[in-house]
């Protein structure tokens with residue numbers, strides 16, 4: 497399964513490198529007084545625009561928003577159509593490339609094409625790529641809901 501691929505050692509393709517650089521930049525703006533774990537994300541839209549996100553924590557913990565969801569919700573709020581996105585990069589200071597949490601995987605399934613690449617990285621430059629669908633096998637999605 498692609499999620500278990502070893503970290504890629506080759507160079508990230510230029511377009512994805514650029515997106516990852518934007519995620520690294522967004523990571524600096526993380527609001528993380530509780531975990532001190534900064535995460536950045538950058539979402540590419542169909543027009544070539546990039547929507548950055550960082551994690552935003554809360555003293556009550558559960559209102560915390562991950563970097564991935566910040567980027568996605570920001571792009572939707574700016575008028576971009578659901579499932580029109582082309583790629584998302586996410587980065588944290590992890591040994592292996594960071595992987596989105598379960599909540600973000602569900603939101604990715606909702607708002608992105610199932611074959612959209614998720615470029616996962618760390619601050620050492622390791623990276624790997626999985627599609628949205630690969631990250632959440634057997635997902636409950638709108639397709640099932642609307643059959644009811």
Ligand SMILES: O=c1ccn([C@H]2C[C@H](O)[C@@H](CO)O2)c(=O)[nH]1
Pocket residue numbers: 528531533534535550551552553560561562563564586594595596597600
């Ligand atoms: O993919 C991830 C994983 C974690 N976090 C955030 C949530 C919380 O603020 C902190 C620690 O879990 O990192 C993200 O933003 N994205």
Ligand SMILES: [Zn+2]
Pocket residue numbers: 562563564565596597598599600601
């Ligand atoms: Zn998450």
